[in-house]
Amino acid sequence: VKELKIEHGSTAVGDRDVSTLRLEGYVDAHTFTEFEEELTRLVESGKYNLLLDLEKLTYINSTGLGLLMATFRQVRQHGGDLVIAKMSDKITNIFNLLGFSRLISTYPTEAEALQKFAQPVEAE
Amino acid sequence: LQGHQVAKQKDQSIAGTEYIEAAQVPSAPLLVPSATWHLALPGTPDSLPQIRHLVQDATARCGFSPEETAKIEMAVDEACTNVIEHAYHALDPHLLQNLEIEVNAQEFADRLEITVLDRSPHSFPIHEDSGIDVDHYLAEQRRRGLGLFIIRSFVDDVKHRFVEGHGNELLLVKYFA
Numbered sequence: 001v002k003e004l005k006i007e008h009g010s011t012a013v014g015d016r017d018v019s020t021l022r023l024e025g026y027v028d029a030h031t032f033t034e035f036e037e038e039l040t041r042l043v044e045s046g047k048y049n050l051l052l053d054l055e056k057l058t059y060i061n062s063t064g065l066g067l068l069m070a071t072f073r074q075v076r077q078h079g080g081d082l083v084i085a086k087m088s089d090k091i092t093n094i095f096n097l098l099g100f101s102r103l104i105s106t107y108p109t110e111a112e113a114l115q116k117f118a119q120p121v122e123a124e
Numbered sequence: 125l126q127g128h129q130v131a132k133q134k135d136q137s138i139a140g141t142e143y144i145e146a147a148q149v150p151s152a153p154l155l156v157p158s159a160t161w162h163l164a165l166p167g168t169p170d171s172l173p174q175i176r177h178l179v180q181d182a183t184a185r186c187g188f189s190p191e192e193t194a195k196i197e198m199a200v201d202e203a204c205t206n207v208i209e210h211a212y213h214a215l216d217p218h219l220l221q222n223l224e225i226e227v228n229a230q231e232f233a234d235r236l237e238i239t240v241l242d243r244s245p246h247s248f249p250i251h252e253d254s255g256i257d258v259d260h261y262l263a264e265q266r267r268r269g270l271g272l273f274i275i276r277s278f279v280d281d282v283k284h285r286f287v288e289g290h291g292n293e294l295l296l297v298k299y300f301a
Contacts, residue, residue: 003173026173028169028172028173028176028201028205029169029172029205029208029209030169030170030172030173059176059197059201061198061201061202061205061271062198062202062270062271062274063205063271065270066270069262089190090190090194091194093190093191093194093195094194094195094198097195098258098270098274099258099259099262100262102262103262
């Protein structure tokens with residue numbers, strides 16, 4: 001498995017253009033910069049509707065989780081959203097333990113995650 | 125280690141590192157490990173996957189659940205990341221060459237102990253009040269600072285000691301349920 005592979009896609013949901021990132025590998029101190037650059041590039045280019053498919057992500061460290069949370073807050077400020085699909089049981093467990101699931105929505109499939117963008121953004 | 129039987133031993137390709145898995149000891153009272161794992165790697169981020177692999181091997185042998193395994197793996201990864209990004213990063217670049225990070229795991233009758241050793245000339249203790257808890261982290265919209273909280277809360281006991289001339293030794297202990 002490559003250290004971190006990020007595949008891009010996009011889907012129109014109503015009048016919103018949802019950018020999908022499918023992550024394969026792991027996010028740790030070695031690969032964090034690559035992950036950060038991808039998310040920063042998307043947000044800076046005005047992509048505020050983000051769906052992260054984490055099915056093939058085997059590990060994410062605290063800095064990676066912090067980046068997810070910071071990006072979530074950033075896109076929310078612009079009327080967008082960040083949701084997660086297909087997160088492994090292992091990462092879901094960590095996500096729940098740290099309380100991130102209180103803020104960021106997770107779904108078992110990409111199709112269900114995309115439906116979130118058909119709804120108005122809720123206040124935090 | 126007379127009488128100990130090395131169950132499996134393999135050489136890793138990185139920097140001639142020797143990775144010994146599960147050196148088994150016939151009897152396992154509380155003070156003698158029944159299995160040990162050892163890894164010494166360059167103190168760089170690309171060593172982290174091998175360290176996580178060692179943790180997975182050790183937790184699998186100890187019979188930890190996937191949930192507990194994920195927590196121990198993350199605590200060790202965060203501890204090693206601290207060494208690489210803070211303890212070593214603060215040093216003169218000329219000193220960074222050949223600086224290793226060493227990870228030892230030991231299975232005892234009632235617990236798994238994992239020790240992370242660095243070669244920093246400075247002490248980097250994990251204080252009780254270091255880091256930030258999750259509620260403050262989320263409320264304050266922090267982006268960093270969660271690592272120390274994870275180290276302290278994802279295992280049962282954390283002990284630090286600094287040995288002059290050697291470096292920091294961080295002991296992480298997880299008891300069997």
